[in-house]
Amino acid sequence: MNEILARREGAIGRLSLNRPRALNALAQAMCEDMSVALLQWRDDPGVEAVILDHVGGRGFCAGGDVVSVRHSALEDGGVAGRAFFMAEYRLNHLLFTFPKPVIAFMDGVTMGGGVGLALPANIRVATENTLFAMPEGSIGLFPDVGAGYYLPRLPGHIGKFLALTGARLDGAECLWAGLATHYCDSDDLAEAKELIAKEPAAADEILRDLATSTPDARIAGNAAAIARLFAPDTLEEVKAALAADDSNWASKELKAVRSRCPTSAKVALRLFSMGSQHSDFATEMELEYRIAAHMIMRNDFAEGVRAVLVDKDNSAKWKPAKAEDVTSQILDAIFAPLPAGEEWTPLALPN
Ligand code: QUE
Numbered sequence: 001m002n003e004i005l006a007r008r009e010g011a012i013g014r015l016s017l018n019r020p021r022a023l024n025a026l027a028q029a030m031c032e033d034m035s036v037a038l039l040q041w042r043d044d045p046g047v048e049a050v051i052l053d054h055v056g057g058r059g060f061c062a063g064g065d066v067v068s069v070r071h072s073a074l075e076d077g078g079v080a081g082r083a084f085f086m087a088e089y090r091l092n093h094l095l096f097t098f099p100k101p102v103i104a105f106m107d108g109v110t111m112g113g114g115v116g117l118a119l120p121a122n123i124r125v126a127t128e129n130t131l132f133a134m135p136e137g138s139i140g141l142f143p144d145v146g147a148g149y150y151l152p153r154l155p156g157h158i159g160k161f162l163a164l165t166g167a168r169l170d171g172a173e174c175l176w177a178g179l180a181t182h183y184c185d186s187d188d189l190a191e192a193k194e195l196i197a198k199e200p201a202a203a204d205e206i207l208r209d210l211a212t213s214t215p216d217a218r219i220a221g222n223a224a225a226i227a228r229l230f231a232p233d234t235l236e237e238v239k240a241a242l243a244a245d246d247s248n249w250a251s252k253e254l255k256a257v258r259s260r261c262p263t264s265a266k267v268a269l270r271l272f273s274m275g276s277q278h279s280d281f282a283t284e285m286e287l288e289y290r291i292a293a294h295m296i297m298r299n300d301f302a303e304g305v306r307a308v309l310v311d312k313d314n315s316a317k318w319k320p321a322k323a324e325d326v327t328s329q330i331l332d333a334i335f336a337p338l339p340a341g342e343e344w345t346p347l348a349l350p351n
Contacts, residue, residue, distance in 0.1 A: 003030050005055065006037035010197035011048040013041035016055050023059030026113045027068065028080075031087040035347055038094055049200035050098070051193060052117060053105040058129070060106050061114025064088060066139060070305040073296045082342075085144075085292045088113060089285045090347040092145050096120035096281045097346075103196060103203055106130045106174065107186050116145020119179070123203055126171030126180035127189070128215075133168045137260035139308050140300030140318070142267040144292055148275030149284040154178060156227035158219075163268040164230070164238060165256040169219065176217035182207040183214040222249060229253075233273065235265045235323045261300050261316070262323045263330065267291060270331055282346050287335070289344030294334045 005016040015034055017024035041047040054060050064084065072081035095102060095117065104121035106114075111133045118124050126132075134143040134151070143151060143163045151159025158177050161167060174180040184192060188210045195206045219226075229241040229250060235257075242254035257265065271291065278284045295301055300318055307316035320326050337343065 003027065004033040004037075006033065008047070009051075009193075011046065011200050012051050012197045013037060013044075013047045013049075014051045014053070014193075014197075016053050017059075017061055018055040020055065020057035020059065022065070023057070023062030023109050024054050024114070025059075025062045025065050026088060027065045028084040028087045031084075031091045035087070035091050035094055038091075038098065039347075042099060047100065049101040049103060049196070049203065051103050051105070051196065052095075052121060053189075053193070054108065057108070059109040059114075060130075061111070061117055062109050063112030063114060063135070066141070066305050067309050069296055070302050070310075073302060078293070078297050081296045082293050085289055085296075086344060088116065088145065089289055089344055092116045092120060093281055093285050093346050096146065101200065101203065105189060105193075106132065106171070106180060107189060111135055112143075113145055115147065115150075119146060119150050123182060123207065124174075124180045125182045125184055125189070125192075125207060126174040127184055127186040128171055129186055130171035130174055130180070131168055132170075132174050132179060133166055134162050135166045137163065137166055137264040137268070138314075138316070139304030140261040140264055140298065140302075140316070141295055141304070142264050142271060142288075142291055144288045146281065146284060146288070148268075148271040148288055149278060149281060152272040152276035156223055157230035158223075158226060160230045160238070160269070160272060161226045161253075163272070164235070164260070164265050165253050166260060167253075167256070170215075172215045173217045173219045175214055176220055182211060184210050185212050188212075225249060233269065235262065235269060235326075239323065261304060261318045262320060263298070263300055263318070263326050263334075264295075266323070266326045266331055267295070267334055270335065285346070286344045290336065290338055291334055293338055293342075294336070298334075 003019040069081035102121040103123040104118040107127045175183045196203045242250045
């Protein structure tokens with residue numbers, strides 16, 4: 001069964017995710033297959049650009065195969081889980097440094113690992129089906145796949161808001177936030193891809209010509225509140241700011257922050273303050289891999305995946321349960337370097 005379709009169409013290489021029953025959640029072999037095709041196209045002068053999309057169904061890509069990673073943490077000391085993240089982050093880095101234009105079609109659920117495929121693309125197309133989120137806080141993980149690089153660079157503390165609440169954005173909101181570069185009706189995508197395959201250099205113009213009027217971005221109405229209430233650097237201060245605001249919106253978002261893993265939230269905040277300083281994406285991936293290697297072995301990850309994806313009771317018991325009890329010593333251990341020979345390394349240096 002082929003979970004990645006890789007083929008040439010005209011002057012483009014086309015990669016289509018094809019694991020629709022799991023909303024195209026990424027397994028290690030899918031990441032490796034995509035990397036092999038990209039390396040081949042990188043060096044093929046007949047390939048001028050790459051299209052990244054999915055075959056059908058509701059998902060572009062819902063994330064990584066975290067149920068398997070949990071199994072690895074419980075059964076093999078996390079060996080297979082670390083191998084998955086190594087392959088996934090190598091793919092993220094290859095896309096980020098790819099020397100030809102990449103065009104990603106976020107025409108459906110785009111969460112976690114799917115965000116890591118879409119955001120390094122030069123052209124990112126949202127549609128009426130786009131549903132974007134960084135939901136890792138609800139499984140005791142952290143916003144990874146380069147989120148530590150991308151999210152702190154969004155204006156008005158939107159990235160912190162997305163990480164701490166797991167908020168879902170629609171396609172119009174993705175365009176508004178700069179997460180997408182274009183908005184098209186999904187009915188026009190087949191035509192767009194056909195035209196782009198004939199003339200990849202005109203992709204931007206082709207997508208602009210096909211663009212219909214974009215619906216209003218609902219999040220725009222909350223942008224001022226997000227910029228104000230998510231400005232603080234600590235989890236305790238963000239929660240206090242939300243609690244002090246008497247709007248319904250703030251109390252709903254406070255509930256979202258409170259229900260999520262407090263260690264995940266503090267890891268996200270420390271990662272964002274470091275990631276905003278990284279000018280090199282490889283440095284970002286090396287740091288995120290250290291964090292992932294440590295976090296998948298913590299009880300919160302097994303418990304979070306159990307609650308959301310295995311038993312689906314959505315009632316994870318976090319340890320520590322309180323923000324105040326997530327100490328800097330806990331965070332230091334999660335951010336610590338790995339033993340020699342076990343650190344993340346890129347797949348291939350850019351040309
Ligand atoms: C956090 C996550 C993931 C998630 C939910 C979270 C994730 C992921 C999936 C997912 C969803 C539907 C599927 C599937 C996986 O959900 O990474 O196979 O059919 O892959 O709260 O990080």
